[in-house]
Amino acid sequence: MRLTTVGTGTAAPWPGRVQSGHVIETGSVRLLIDCGSGIATRLADVGIRWQDITHLAISHFHADHIVDIPTLLYAWRYGQLPPRFTGLDIIGPVGTVQLLARFAAIFGDGLLSLGFPMSIREMVPGDAVGLSDDVELRCTKVPHTDESMAYSVEARGRRIVFTGDTGPDEALGQWAKGCDILLAECSLPDSMAMATHLTPSQCGALGATAQPGVLALTHFYPPVETVDIRGEVGARFDGRVVLATDGWSLDLEER
Numbered sequence: 064m065r066l067t068t069v070g071t072g073t074a075a076p077w078p079g080r081v082q083s084g085h086v087i088e089t090g091s092v093r094l095l096i097d098c099g100s101g102i103a104t105r106l107a108d109v110g111i112r113w114q115d116i117t118h119l120a121i122s123h124f125h126a127d128h129i130v131d132i133p134t135l136l137y138a139w140r141y142g143q144l145p146p147r148f149t150g151l152d153i154i155g156p157v158g159t160v161q162l163l164a165r166f167a168a169i170f171g172d173g174l175l176s177l178g179f180p181m182s183i184r185e186m187v188p189g190d191a192v193g194l195s196d197d198v199e200l201r202c203t204k205v206p207h208t209d210e211s212m213a214y215s216v217e218a219r220g221r222r223i224v225f226t227g228d229t230g231p232d233e234a235l236g237q238w239a240k241g242c243d244i245l246l247a248e249c250s251l252p253d254s255m256a257m258a259t260h261l262t263p264s265q266c267g268a269l270g271a272t273a274q275p276g277v278l279a280l281t282h283f284y285p286p287v288e289t290v291d292i293r294g295e296v297g298a299r300f301d302g303r304v305v306l307a308t309d310g311w312s313l314d315l316e317e318r
């Protein structure tokens with residue numbers, strides 16, 4: 064199982080970091096979670112075959128997590144020869160069907176009939192769906208927007224949890240407990256703390272509860288990059304911490 068942090072940025076344009084998007088590859092599954100501005104190009108940039116994405120999961124509907132969805136859909140139809148013919152599963156919170164319909168209202172109905180099968184599946188917190196015979200995706204509610212969800216991907220004894228955008232939440236730490244990689248947002252410095260995003264020390268507290276094999280941080284607004292992120296996380300969590308960059312990846316040996 065391999066995690067690649069494709070886009071580690073936010074709503075703030077910032078050199079080297081495009082908006083949110085992360086890929087988990089395991090077996091036949093190529094799962095893209097979130098698809099903010101820059102992700103379609105960054106996939107190509109970091110050497111992930113965007114042509115081969117099998118599933119797209121959406122954590123919530125903020126623009127920095129969804130605006131490149133039409134870019135990628137059109138890429139599969141018009142950006143390659145021959146055009147895509149394999150199916151695509153889109154997964155997201157309740158409202159995802161309406162979100163895609165709204166994109167289609169802007170770009171035309173052709174957006175949802177591109178010549179390859181497309182399914183849209185809405186999940187409610189607590190749901191689990193199989194992405195293939197042995198890959199399971201689960202979700203839980205997190206405090207950010209009404210629909211915001213964290214995801215867990217499990218396959219052959221390995222588990223990666225992605226927080227999506229979230230505020231501090233003890234239940235999230237319990238839910239992620241013992242995962243191999245906890246990919247957590249780390250938006251803001253402690254001086255700008257708010258209920259709907261995490262600071263480095265809050266990421267440390269989350270790590271202390273969840274005790275992941277690796278705590279990987281993403282979704283950095285520029286002000287948080289001016290503080291000692293590693294030091295503030297490390298004051299609360301003594302495990303391995305990675306400050307992810309666009310294109311960083313980690314392989315987990317499957318059992």
Ligand SMILES: [Zn+2]
Nearest residue numbers: 073125127228
């Ligand atoms: Zn965001």
Ligand SMILES: [Zn+2]
Nearest residue numbers: 123125207228
């Ligand atoms: Zn958000």
